[in-house]
Amino acid sequence: MAQIELLLPKMGESVAEATVIKWLVNEGDTIEADQAVIEIATDKVDSEVPAPEAGVISKLLCKEGDVVQVGQPIAIIETGAAAAPAPKPVATAEINTPAAAPVVNSPAPTAIVAESEKSDRFYSPLVKNIAKTENISMAELDSIAGSGANGRVTKEDVLAYLGNRNNGSSTTKPAATAPKVEVKSAPAPVAPAPSLSGSDELVEMDRMRKLIADHMVMSKKVSPHVSSFVEADVTNVVLWRERNKARFEKAYGEKLTYTPIFLEAVARAIREMPAINCQVVDDNKILYKKNINIGMAAALPTGNLIVPVIKNADQLNLAGLTRAVNDLANRARKNALKPDEIQGGTYTVSNVGTFGNVFGTPIINQPQAAILALGAIKKKPAVIETPTGDVIGIRHFMFLSHSYDHRVVDGALGGSFIRKVADFLENFDIERDI
DSSP, rough: OOOEEEEEEOSSOOOOOOEEESSSSSOOOOOOOOOEEEEEOOOEEEEEOOOOOOOOEEEEEEEETEETTOOOOOEEEEESSSGSSSOOOOOGTTSSSSHHHHHTTTTOOOOOTTOOOOOOSSOHHHHHHHHHHTTOOOHHHHHOOOGGGGGGOOOOHHHHHHHHHHHTTOOOOOOOOOOOOOOOOOOOOOOOOOOOTTTOOOOOOOOHHHHHHHHHHHHHHHHHHHEEEEEOOOHHHHHHHHHHHHHHHHSSSSOOOOHHHHHHHHHHHHSSEEEEEEEETTEEEEEEEOOEEEEEEEEEETTTTEEOTTGGGGGHHHHHHHHHHHHHHHHHHTTTTOGGGGSSSSSEEEOOOGGTTTTOOOOTTTSEEEEEEEEEOOEEEEEEEEEEEEEEEEEEEEEEEEEETTOOOOHHHHHHHHHHHHHHHHHHOOOOOO
8 A cells, every 4th residue: 555644734824833632533544535634723723634535544643732834744644546557647638538537546645746836725645646747837726716625626626627728718817927037135134132121021922923923024025015005085985884884784684894895895996907916926927816815904812913815705795795704803803713714815905994093004915916904084174076166074084005016016006906996985875775
């Protein structure tokens, strides 16, 4: 029998390790593909790790309570793959026929996509083997919608994608290329030593704060940040919400905050200006994401930060967005999010107005290309144009702050996008039904 290593998969952006809570299997147990074998906990979520293939648990490599690094082997699984004859590579024309079956039944643990290609998603050795055989890049693999548990990509998903690609119906946008520029690295800056007095307190960062710190420093190093600002008159939004929030809660059982209204405007703007929904790959390629998955930065009771993601936000109405926002925010505070719910974001929104801030300059949530900060809503006197002349009135204003990666988003796109969001908010239909 062949042996494969079960590795601790990456459980989300910025998560580098996890604590073993409980083994769900014992040595010698027979398991099925996708069967949960272990419960783990990170500073962000608790989750189960599935078996990539069917087989027998040969050895458990860690104990309950151990801290395990992402990518570290946690168990050895014996499979029956070695008993089967070596398969021939699948021809392109065979993808939609039963002849493709030998590929999916004979995984080669060492045959995976290039080690230089990294991803936040978990892929079984079987899926990676098919990807290598058919020359599917990691960027392409990341773009495939998964039908497995927690959105995992299965062999059926990969084969369906290949069938569409070979039939010419793939929607993957051609990657733009640019010449590489060799830049000599500057010496790493050294932080000055702090001065401590007897009344100061020196504490160790918790694991989550260390991960956030590393992620933020990496983002500033990787992406040349540019920011644009727009002040939007959101009076119609404020008046409509005040008029309808009680009726909305009675109809849908959900409290209506401003956040879903803002996310609706962002999703509409992305749909009209999809070039903002992109990522940089290999320093000189642009990956245009087809799904609009909006992350919403949320502060935790510990003071740390997490970014749950609303998948396909443009396909939800206001009631659906409200339900998603409230659910994710509530479970984030209880540390009850699933790994899939903090992955796959294509654009992020941060509501700094929650803390009374009028605007901020957010740091891009890698590998995304842009992030929007929403400021506090404030009443201001303003000139109002009327058919009989200009008058002074009290209006509700807020600042929108847009940070974007200048490698792929220029000022024209970054500035026009934030203006588009503001236009949607300013032209909000005050007579809109709930």
